[in-house]
Amino acid sequence: MQIGIIIQARLGSTRLKNKMVIPFYDDQSILQILLSKLQNTIPIVLATTVAPQDDAIEAIAQDFNIPCYRGSEENVLDRFIKAAETYKFDRIIRICADNPFLDIDLINALIAASKTNQGVDYISFWTENKTPVIKTHFGFFAELVSISALKKVAEQTQNNLFIEHVTNYIYTYPNVFKLKWLELPNFLKSRKDIRLTVDTEIDFKNGQKILRDSNKAIEELKTQEIIEIIDNDEALKISMKEEIDKNSK
Numbered sequence: 001m002q003i004g005i006i007i008q009a010r011l012g013s014t015r016l017k018n019k020m021v022i023p024f025y026d027d028q029s030i031l032q033i034l035l036s037k038l039q040n041t042i043p044i045v046l047a048t049t050v051a052p053q054d055d056a057i058e059a060i061a062q063d064f065n066i067p068c069y070r071g072s073e074e075n076v077l078d079r080f081i082k083a084a085e086t087y088k089f090d091r092i093i094r095i096c097a098d099n100p101f102l103d104i105d106l107i108n109a110l111i112a113a114s115k116t117n118q119g120v121d122y123i124s125f126w127t128e129n130k131t132p133v134i135k136t137h138f139g140f141f142a143e144l145v146s147i148s149a150l151k152k153v154a155e156q157t158q159n160n161l162f163i164e165h166v167t168n169y170i171y172t173y174p175n176v177f178k179l180k181w182l183e184l185p186n187f188l189k190s191r192k193d194i195r196l197t198v199d200t201e202i203d204f205k206n207g208q209k210i211l212r213d214s215n216k217a218i219e220e221l222k223t224q225e226i227i228e229i230i231d232n233d234e235a236l237k238i239s240m241k242e243e244i245d246k247n248s249k
Helices: 030-038 052-063 076-086 104-115 147-156 160-164 168-172 201-214 223-231 234-246
Strands: 003-008 023-025 044-049 068-071 091-096 122-126 143-146 179-183
Touching: 003 030, 003 076, 003 104, 023 030, 023 201, 030 044, 030 052, 030 104, 044 052, 044 076, 052 068, 068 076, 076 091, 076 147, 076 160, 091 104, 104 122, 104 143, 104 179, 122 168, 143 147, 147 168, 160 168, 201 223, 201 234, 223 234
Parallel strands: 003 044, 003 091, 044 068, 122 179
Antiparallel strands: 091 143, 122 143
């Protein structure tokens, strides 16, 4: 089965305008950082919208020599299905582009799990209380899903929640699909106070502060080291907790 990475990105964010292209670290945007991390893994497609403002997203893909699929702005599910069909992926690792601290080791864990779970529709990590990590605020994780499962979602619902949040239907109705859950690394178990997904200006600044405090290039920074930086900065932990409370998932 052909597996690829599809990264969803657009410039239409309402909470932090142009967050995909403004400098985040060392003159690189969040999207550029993600593509740099992922470009030596498995085939990658950047999926954005047909909106003219997202020409800038396509330009970044071209700079990295990565294919860009442009589809519906509102129907994200359809955008993923058609991007996968265009590039002949049977399974995809779905990545949201607002996660600059994405952990490549955890991506590799998904790829390894897919090799021994060929008949499974969906593979991801979940928390101790069985919450899919895609519904947490961590920002370290991705998820693997079969295109046949996404097509089944499209056939069974047109609910805006499930059209916008591509995999939500799958783990909401686990009796309809075959799911495989992986356990969190020990150092992340029981953690509910970490927010590294970037949706707001405060998230953006918190991420930049971590990088300044680390004195390391972002591609060299390990997830456990990031946790240690957060745990040693009480103001940062308070700020993250406030953003978690304000931005429920």
